[in-house]
Amino acid sequence: MRRPMPLPAPPRVERPQPAVVDDAQAEAPVIPLDARGDAAADMAPAPTLDDSTESAKVGFWDVWRAARARRRTLRAEVRRFTARQRRRRIVWLTALGAFALLVAGSFGAAYSPLFAVRDIQVIGTSTLDDAAVVQALSGQLGTPLPLVDSAAVKAALVKFPLVETYSLQARPPHELVVRIVERTPVGVVKSAAGYTLVDAAGVALATTSDKPKGQPVLTIDGGTASEAFRSAGQVVRSLPSSVRKMVTAVSASTADDVTLTLGDTDTKIVWGSADDSARKGLVLQKMMKSKPPSKVHSYDVSSPDAVLVR
Numbered sequence: 001m002r003r004p005m006p007l008p009a010p011p012r013v014e015r016p017q018p019a020v021v022d023d024a025q026a027e028a029p030v031i032p033l034d035a036r037g038d039a040a041a042d043m044a045p046a047p048t049l050d051d052s053t054e055s056a057k058v059g060f061w062d063v064w065r066a067a068r069a070r071r072r073t074l075r076a077e078v079r080r081f082t083a084r085q086r087r088r089r090i091v092w093l094t095a096l097g098a099f100a101l102l103v104a105g106s107f108g109a110a111y112s113p114l115f116a117v118r119d120i121q122v123i124g125t126s127t128l129d130d131a132a133v134v135q136a137l138s139g140q141l142g143t144p145l146p147l148v149d150s151a152a153v154k155a156a157l158v159k160f161p162l163v164e165t166y167s168l169q170a171r172p173p174h175e176l177v178v179r180i181v182e183r184t185p186v187g188v189v190k191s192a193a194g195y196t197l198v199d200a201a202g203v204a205l206a207t208t209s210d211k212p213k214g215q216p217v218l219t220i221d222g223g224t225a226s227e228a229f230r231s232a233g234q235v236v237r238s239l240p241s242s243v244r245k246m247v248t249a250v251s252a253s254t255a256d257d258v259t260l261t262l263g264d265t266d267t268k269i270v271w272g273s274a275d276d277s278a279r280k281g282l283v284l285q286k287m288m289k290s291k292p293p294s295k296v297h298s299y300d301v302s303s304p305d306a307v308l309v310r
Contacts, residue, residue: 115145118174125180128162133178136160145170153178161205186236187218187250198224200233216260219251231255231274238277240285246293267293272302280304 117140122130136156140148148168157163162182169177183199194209195217202224211217216236220229232252239247239260248263260269271280280301287299291309300308 111144111146113142113144115173116142117145117148117176118142119176121175121177123177123179125182127182128160128180133157133160133180137176137178140176145172145174145176148176161203164199184237185212185215186233187216188212189218189220189224200230200237202229202233214245216247217249219249221253227255228252228258232258234274235260235271235277238274238281240281243281243284243288262293265293265296267296268298270298270300270302270308276304283307 120134120137120140122128122133125133136159137153139152139156143149148170150168153166153168157166157178157180163180164183165181167179169179171177183201183203183205185197185205186200188195188197188211190211194207195211195215196207197205197212197215198218199205218229218232220226220232222228229252232250235258236244236247236250246262246264247260247269249261250258251261252258256273258271258274260271261267262269269284271277283304284299284301284307287301287307287309297310298308300310
């Protein structure tokens with residue numbers, strides 16, 4: 001038995017494969033057909049220097065004009081900055097110049113005859129003769145106040161033993177003031193030449209043949225250059241005025257045994273050293289009020305906490 005012939009296979013139909021779309025194409029916006037022309041124009045690449053269009057070409061003159069404009073701008077900025085600096089510099093120079101003129105004018109006026117010495121005033125003297133001091137300083141008349149010769153003034157005042165210290169003061173426009181501190185006499189030292197008035201430093205102030213009134217006679221071992229004399233001088237200078245005018249004699253053999261004598265009653269005051277002299281003077285004043293010198297032989301104030309009266 002013969003096998004039947006196989007039936008022919010139906011024709012094969014190929015199905016279209018789906019197109020493969022990448023991410024960039026998937027995210028690209030859909031452009032309508034009627035706007036594709038404008039979109040295409042917007043999406044066209046920008047012209048480059050290599051383009052052949054006339055507007056994209058940059059010529060030599062364009063570069064030159066841009067450089068010139070830049071230079072003009074820089075020059076304008078420099079001028080603006082330097083103008084501000086010049087104004088500031090002018091202000092400072094003007095101020096400095098005015099100050100320099102003021103100083104120069106002041107110095108010129110001070111050292112000119114406009115401020116020359118025409119009057120000399122002496123202050124602080126009680127024993128010295130003011131007219132004699134002015135006469136000694138007459139060489140400074142006509143000298144500008146800033147140019148007064150202090151060395152010449154010192155040389156003139158050294159001739160007056162009573163002058164202990166002095167100071168000069170200028171009172172424009174024409175007055176020179178001399179302030180003098182006189183030496184304070186503490187007594188007289190008797191010698192063959194007479195009575196020499198001395199101060200606490202032992203400086204001889206004057207010598208007379210007669211004893212000056214109101215000045216005690218100093219009898220000091222070792223003379224005016226000794227420690228005993230310096231101690232006695234400090235004691236006399238520290239005495240209260242009521243006691244000082246009653247003292248007629250001062251004696252000391254050492255610096256620790258100064259003794260005073262009251263004239264009318266010949267009462268002795270044992271002072272001791274010059275330590276605590278101010279306190280000793282106050283204690284002595286109180287004791288003399290309660291027990292007057294006329295009823296007392298001596299006061300011992302060498303120890304102010306324990307005063308002895310005999």
